[in-house]
Amino acid sequence: MRAPDYPIVSVRNLSKHYPLRSWWGGKASVFRAVEDVSFDIRAGETLGLVGESGSGKSTIGRAVTMLNPPTAGTVAFEGTDLAKLSPRAMRGMRARIQTVFQDPYAALNPRMSVGDYVSEAFKLHRPEMGRAERRAAVAGLFERVGLEPRFAGRFPHQFSGGQRQRICIARAIALKPSFIVADEPIAALDVSIQAQVVNLLQDLQAELGLSYLFISHDLRMVRYLCHRVAVLWRGRIVELAESDALYDDPRHPYTQRLLGAVPVPDPAAERARLAAEQARPASPIAEGGDLVEVAPGHWVVTRS
C-alpha cells in the first residue's frame, strides 16, 4: 500500500531544550535534546523514528503531540499550527492525536476496570453519549483490538502484557484519531506477542486510515512496518528516506553502524557478521553538516 502524498503532520525546525541548572551559581545553560528537526507524515503513512537511547525520540513524540511543547519550531496538524490553537480548540484536537506508550501497565489505572478506562475517553470528549451507547462502543472497540468484550469489567492485573497493550490501543482509537504516536509500543512485549501487536497496528491503519509515528529500537520491525524512516543521532535527524532505500543503501555513518549492529537470526550469517565486525572496529562519527537530498526523498546529513 502506498501512502497518499499530502502531509497530515508537518514538523518544522523543531527544537527542545532542557535547562541545565548550574548549582555552583555559574551561567545557566541548556541541554539541546532535540535540535532543528523537520519532517512530514502523510495521511495513512507510518514514519519510523530510530536512534540510540537518549537521542531524543520520545522528546520528539511528546513535542509533536504537544504533551511537552517544543522550545522552538512548529508542529502543524492537518494544516493547523498547534501552538496557535486556543486551549478549547486544542482539547478537540487532542482527540485526533493519540499516543501509545511502551509500558501499558503504567498507562492503565490499576483501580479502574479496563472497560471504564476505555470509556473514559468518551466521558471526556463525547459528553453527549449515554451510558448504554458508551458501553456498546467499548464492546466494539474490544472486539476490534482482539479482546473479548466480556473482559471489560476486569482490572489491569488480570491481563497479560500483550492484552494490556491492546487495551491501550483500544482507548487510543476510541475517538477516531487520524494520528497516533507509538513510542516503543512493543519493546516490553514478548517476541511471541510483538507480531500480534504490529499486525493489529497495521490492520487499524488500513481500516481507519491512521498515520503513525512509530518510535522503536527494533530495526527489523521498523523496516517491516514503516513506509519511511528517520534516523536520529544526538537530537538531530541524520538520515531520512523511504525505508527500503534506507535499509538497502544507508548513507550516513551512524545509520550504517546502527544497521550493521543488528544480529541476524541465522547462525552461519550471524557468525560471519560477528567476525566481520570484529575485524573492523567502529570509527568515530563526525558531528555537524546539513541535510541534503542525495536521491529523490533520501535525505542525509552531509558535511560540506
Place this chain on the structure above:
Amino acid sequence: MSDMPRLETPLLEVRDLAVAFDTDGGAVHAVNGVSYALREGETLGIVGESGSGKSVHVLAMLGLIPRPPGRITGGQVLFRGRDLLTLPEKALRKVRGGEIGFVFQDPMSSLNPGMTVAAQIVEPLRIHLGLDARAARRRARELLDLVRIPNAAGRLDQYPHEFSGGQRQRVMIAIGIACRPKLLIADEATTALDVTVQAEIVALVQELKREIGMAIIWITHDLGVVAGISDTVQVMYAGRILERGPVDDIFADPRSAYTLGLLRSLPDLTRGRAGRGRLRQIEGAPPDMRAPPPGDPFAPRNAYATPRCRTEAPPLVQAAGAAPGHLVAAWYDLPAILAREAEEAR
C-alpha cells in the same frame, strides 16, 4: 563455535530442577523439571517466553532465590561434581562470583551505587582469589582495560553513576569475569542496551571466552544474538525446556511449534516492503503460571497440537531424524506437519 576439547564429565549438570513460589494465589511452579548438561567451554543460549523460568532456574543454581516465598522442590545442580543445592552457604559463596561469574540485567545484583567501581571489582578478587589490596587493585585496572573502559586507571575511583549504561554493563562483566570463572551466566545482560552497544558487549564476551576458555549461559530474547554466539540453544516455556540442540539444527530444523513460531514471527531485515504479507504471529498469550494448563504448556497456543498434547506433558527426548542431541518435547511431528502443509500449498 567452541574449539575446546570435549570432556566426558560435564562442567554443569542440572537434574530435574524444580522451583516453586508460594503466593496468595497458591504455589507458582516456576521451574518444572529442568535437566541439561553443559560442557567446559560451551556456550548455551537460552531463549523463551517471559516468565518461563529462565532467571529463576539460574538464581536457584546460585542459591539466590528468596526463601520464602521461593522453594526448591526438587533436583540437583552438579557443578564440577558438587551439588550446589546442598552446598553450605559459605562454600557456595566461594563458587558464586569465583568459579561462576554472573551478569544480570536487574538491579538486584547490579552495582552498588554507594561504592566506587574499584571497591566493587576488588571485593571478589580478595574474597575468591585471596589477593592483597595492591594486587587486587592492579588486577581491577587490568579488568577495566580488558572490558575496554577508556582511561581505566583514572576511572577506578569513580562511582557507578559516572559511567554510561553500556559502561556500567562492562563493569558488571569485569566483575563477572574477575576470577576467571569456569562459567559465566549472563541473564538479559544486553537487553536494556542500544543495539550498537550490545554488539560491542557481545564481541567483548566472545573475545574473553577465547581468552579464558569459560563456558557461558547466555539468556536473552534476541534470537539473533543467540544464533551468533551459541553452540547449543535451549528454548524454555512455562518452566520447561521445549527444545534443545546444536544451534544450526535449532534454526534450520526446529521441532517445537513454539520455536518455529518465534522464528517465523521475526521480520527479515534484508527484505523489502513490496509484496510482504502480514507477520506470522503466534496466537494467544503465555499461561498464567498460577494455573498452568495440563499437558503441554504451549498446546493452547499451538495450531498443531494433538489431543494428547492437551492432557499429557510430553517428555524431552531425541527428535526423530534430527541431529544427535537435538531434543524436543512434543507429541506432534513437526517436520511431517510442515511437509503436509507444503504439499497442500502446492
